Structure formats: structure tokens, C-alpha cells
Amino acid sequence: CAKKAKTPKDSNNDLAACRMLLSELEAHQDAWPFLSPVRHKSVPGYRKVIKKPMDFSTIKEKLTNNLYLNLETFIIDVNLVFDNCQKFNEDDSEIGRAGHRMRRFFDKRWTELL
Numbered sequence: 001c002a003k004k005a006k007t008p009k010d011s012n013n014d015l016a017a018c019r020m021l022l023s024e025l026e027a028h029q030d031a032w033p034f035l036s037p038v039r040h041k042s043v044p045g046y047r048k049v050i051k052k053p054m055d056f057s058t059i060k061e062k063l064t065n066n067l068y069l070n071l072e073t074f075i076i077d078v079n080l081v082f083d084n085c086q087k088f089n090e091d092d093s094e095i096g097r098a099g100h101r102m103r104r105f106f107d108k109r110w111t112e113l114l
Ligand SMILES: CO[C@H](O)CCc1ccc(O)cc1
Pocket: 033, 034, 038, 043, 084, 085, 088, 089, 095
């Protein structure tokens, strides 16, 4: 079927949806490892291993500065937070488990938007 053309209204709705999703992520009890940038100076190996650091406060900054084209580019950055977490932390660790729970929560919420 033909793709629906995106209207300015759609992108405004996308923006509202991104703000809503981000505030729910920030409010989640398992969000604590992801709220601000990892202090890579005090975490040995982090800078070397994680090429594109990302966190919820940086996403909020990018949203505020209108740096996301649409919901898709926003979801890419949120997934980067969780992919970085899985890369750096054991699944069976406090932060590893928090990352899996947050990803599961996010996947459920944004798919409910579709
Ligand atoms: C989202 O958190 C990052 O994966 C860093 C995890 C980490 C930080 C300090 C440590 O001693 C161990 C892991």
C-alpha cells in the first residue's frame, strides 16, 4: 500500500510522543544508570569500548534542540543507551538487569503508540 505522506502535524505528534516516552523512561525505577552520561574518566575501559555514549539527559538535550527528525531517529538513540549497556555490563549484574528491564519497558511503550 502507498506510504502515508508525513504532514507537519505528524512530526509535531512525533515530538510530543518522544517527550512523553522520555519522561516515562526517566521516571522508571530502573533508570538510574542511564539518567546522565557515564563518567568515563572513572570507569576504566568505557571510552575504548563504547564508541557512541548516550544517556537520557543527552537525549533530552537533543529533543530540546530539535535534533531528532522523527520518532525513528529518537528510538535509535534510546536503543543506543541499551545496546551500550549490554555491551559493557554482564547480563547478570545490577546495571545489566536494569538495562534489560528498561529496554523491555520502552519496547512495550513505543509499540503501543503505533
Ligand atoms: C550505564 O552504565 C554504564 O554501563 C557504566 C556501568 C558501570 C559503571 C561503573 C562500574 O564500576 C561498573 C559499571
